[in-house]
Amino acid sequence: MTVVTDLYTFALLAFTAFFTIINPLGTMPIFMTMTSSLSKQHRKQTAKKATIVAFFTIIAFAFSGQILFNFFGISVDSFRVVGGIIFFMMGWDMLQARLGNIKHTKDEDKIDAYVEDISITPLAIPMICGPGAITNAIILMEDAVNITQKIALILVIAIVLLITYLVLIGASKITERLGSTGNKVMMRLMGLIVMVIAVEFFFSGLKPIIIGILNG
Incomplete structure (x- = not known):
């Protein structure tokens, strides 16, 4: 009974931690702006590829x-x-509404290349x-004491x-309802937010490095 309880506790802890950190609802607006110019099929393809790549990367x-x-x-x-640097560059492009340029071309190869590029x-x-x-x-993998907990993780x-994939797929309907003007407004707004996140990312990583250099 204790083993089962420990397994449930570990699984619940892992789920809460990953859901909070990955934050699918927070990712959705950014996904919407980056794929606003794509068809529903290509948006679905992008979401699928992004979540699969993320899954295998996290497991690795x-x-x-x-x-x-x-x-x-x-x-x-x-x-x-x-x-932080990648986020900042992406945010800057969003602020300039550059991510929507793909809609001006009918070239399927360019669209597929764009999907491949942003999905990874x-x-x-x-x-x-x-x-x-x-x-x-x-x-959490180091904390998993047995194979059962590792499988649960x-x-x-x-x-x-x-869940992240389903949330991103749901974003397609919102994107369609917003229309071209609404998507451009959201793109610029999210670009600003992404740049702020980028600065936080950058300095939260840079601070410990500088402290380590000074203490060393």
Whole structure:
């Protein structure tokens, strides 16, 4: 009975942590602005690819993240700094409404390339699978005391990303209702918010690095 209780407690902890960190509802407006010019099919394709890539990336880091970080001599703080720079560049493009340029072309290859590009970076990494999710996966995998808890952790990650996928798919209907003008307004607004998030990301990673250098 204690083992089952511990499993439920661990699974609930993992679900709460991942859902809060990944924050599908917070990702939705950014996804909407980045895919506003795409068809419903391409938006669905983008959401699917982004969540699948995020899932396998989180799982990969959960099992080997600490080893990789130690091998390459990098830290989560460095990941935050790079994530902040990527976010800032993305936010700047959104503020200039540059992400909607794809709608001016009928070239299917260019649309597919755009979907491929944004679904991996920045949607999958670092938006869905960011430093927080990676760190959380590494810590919880180390805390999992047996194979049952490890399997439960993988299932929890899959469930959270399935919810994320469903939320992003639901964003398509909102995007269609907003129309062209509404999407441009939201794009600029979210661009500003993304740039603020980027600054927070950047300095939350840079501060420990600078402190480490000064103390060293």
